[in-house]
Amino acid sequence: MTTSTPATTTSTPVSLLGLGPMGHALATAFLDAGNPLTVWNRTPGRADGLSRRGAVVAGGVEEAVRGGRVIVACLRDYAAVRAVLDPPPDDWTGRVLVNLGSGEPTQARELARWADGHGIRYLDGAILSPTPAIGTPSAAVLYSGEAAAYETVREVVAALGGVGGYVGADPGRAVAHEVALLDLFATSVNGLAHAFALARAEGIAPGELAPYAAGIGGLLTEMAPRWAEQLAAGRFPGERSTVASAATALTHLVGTAAAHGLDVGALASARRAADRLVAAGHGDDGLARLATVQHAEQAEQGERAEG
Template identity: 90%
Template sequence: MTTSTPTSATATPVSLLGLGPMGRALATAFLDAGHPLTVWNRTPGRTGTLSRRGAAVADGVEEAVRGGRVIVACLRDYAAVRAVLDPPPGDWTGRVLVNLGSGEPAQARSLARWADGHGIRYLDGAILSPTPAIGTPSAAVLYSGKAEVYEVVRNVVAAIGGTGGYVGADPGRAVAHEVALLDLFATSVNGLAHAFALAGAEGIAPGELAPYAAGIGGLLTEMAPRWAEQLAAGRFPGERSTVASAATALSHLVGTAAGHGLDLGALASAKRAADRLVTAGHGDDGLARLATVQHADGAEQGRQA
């Protein structure tokens, strides 16, 4: 565990809405940390061992709200949270709503406005780790919303473990981190799948390619902080590699993939971005400049804040 068990003076009653795999992991973490726990799930029968460990099982959302001072929602998406809590069940005086579901930054901001309009203190969160990490030092969770609300629940959400942190007053900021990182993961997974498909089309067995593919992850680890510095400064030195060389490599890659009838969506998008920069006179710049031309209309963004 990352925190000591709260004393009776510091333990806070928590109510958890949603008992999917992540919800059950959160419930276990709160119980392990010594917080009195009430749980509710739309579909009965998912409490498992939670009730035997002392969790109270609420028959309805209003009963669940009554059971906690910190109400944690871990539902499918923001629409599900609204469906469960609108209109707000019970008395929310002295209570805080912490949403740990998934969605879009704009949806987080909308839910925060709804909560504010009903006098509900609200904090949005984004869980960046799989269920086995919850309650351990390896868990990563981000929170955004009013700073004073985060301070109210800080000791409670510490039970989730790891490197959780407050990232700002904008309620959508935590989930904005999440979707940006999901963007990286999803496109990387798709790239790996596409690479295996291309290799297979060229007669290369998966086991032959795998050792070389594994090394790509290390390149990204080095590139991320270096790109961040360059984007913040608005300077893109091309000593290591250039946009022009990337455009040429992408031409070869697109041609090979097209020859095998493979999908060109992601590759064609990458090539368009590189070609735009070359046409605009930035061919000698480093690859980090590619982050500035990702809008659908191809317009180049200014210096990144």
Template identity: 75%
Template sequence: MTTLIQQTHVSVLGLGPMGRALASAFLTAGHPLTVWNRTPGRADDLADRGAAVAGSVGEAVASGQVIVACLTDYEAVRAVLDPPGADWAGRILVNLTSGEPAQARALADWAAGHGIGLLDGAILTPTPAIGTPATALLYSGEREAYEAVRETLGALGGTGTYLGDDPGRAAAYEVALLDLFATTVHGVAHAFALASAEDIAPEDLAPFAAGIGGLLSEMVTRFAGQLGAGHFPGERSTVASAATTIGHLITAATAHGLDVGALTAAKNAADRAVAAGFGPDGLARMATVLGGEGAGAERAAR
């Protein structure tokens, strides 16, 4: 498989907000572009800029050398591509659809069974960043496929990081990072809800909440080092103190009728860690007591 040249013809499947951003970036970089979307009418501005609008998935695949899929989920990718309706010889499928690691590996098996070169990816930045230096993308799967399309994918801007030949690796990073994002957003929303219940105006809380947010970057780096070393010093804060604090939060939130599901889950995890003898440890220890791989980490740490 040879590296595709700079002006590779790209076909984009799916014109949701992210798919449109990807298509626009390829056009801006000067790539010939074909687009397809299940619902007609979303490609008019792209057509005005020179994109060809395919009437079918098979037509879009036949037109391009690099086929970029950005659809609702992995099931949608399989639904539009199976059975393959075009000759995939010399073409590479780059799947930038969000999903689970197991789904990425299953798609790779399907692609291999149909002679389709596949590179699976994860987009870590919002649509406005696509095509700018702020873009961050992760890729995993066949190295040969990655090397073939790396220059073409440079049109998306920023940094693209290849994580290895496990096709589920990019999705694994993505779900872990989205876990952080989702729970953080919930925490921010819950904090404002609790503040409002106590008659604190959002704009009054915001400067202090931003200060709390600023602690997270340092905490992430520190936790990673402690988890790698298996050493969890408790001189800053301990699991036991966190369990007590979360208990106070649950009491305060419950008094105002707020949902405490997430706080209860956090309290249960902290209580399990204390019961296991980890109360004096630092907060990074919590990553080892959350079940699954964490349970193994807990046993190893002991």
């Protein structure tokens, strides 16, 4: 991962397909960096503020692609990219397509193959930051695919954010980072919602719980690099807390939540993972060991053994 200051100015013409909230943020960053910008959106009328700042509003996809050397797609998903670009406009000479929409790693690889089949130089990307961060040093955007294509667009996409960069030749690798982080985000958001619901069921007001909840969120900042080190080394010291202790705590949690009629699906899954490790003799290990037993197959085997 690299960190740099974005908003270097370049004069490379950029075309942007997609003017949802993120497309608008990208367009603003490209304009701020001085790039001549052409924009296109399926539904017309979404480019008003951008055209006032000098962006050319293309009447169609072909015109949009013609207007840029770097063609950035920021659409809902990969199916939308195919809906917009398949069949593709003819002339991609000197152009690179950069797809910054979300999706699955296999879809990124498939789109890269499709682009290759049409002679289109393709780079896949993943935006890891929310719209207000785009164009600031803290915004994180990752890219993967053909290394030479990244070198071609590197200075232009530096306008979007200062964290991240090229993560490898596999076109699915940028989006793979995104889905893994979405996993963390989605389960954390679900955990926060569940915690408020459980607290309310026990007569604790949201405002009473909030200061303590904020403290728990902060723990992840310390845990992520420490777990990474332990997973890389394959050693899981249990001096801070152990899997066995976590399994017991999860039993209390599942019992309390279930008694209030709350959905305990995610918690039951966490408890199964801890229980399997205890059964396998890893109860004295630290919590990072939990990252080694998350496969559905293992869960099914565990359930069969329990049943």
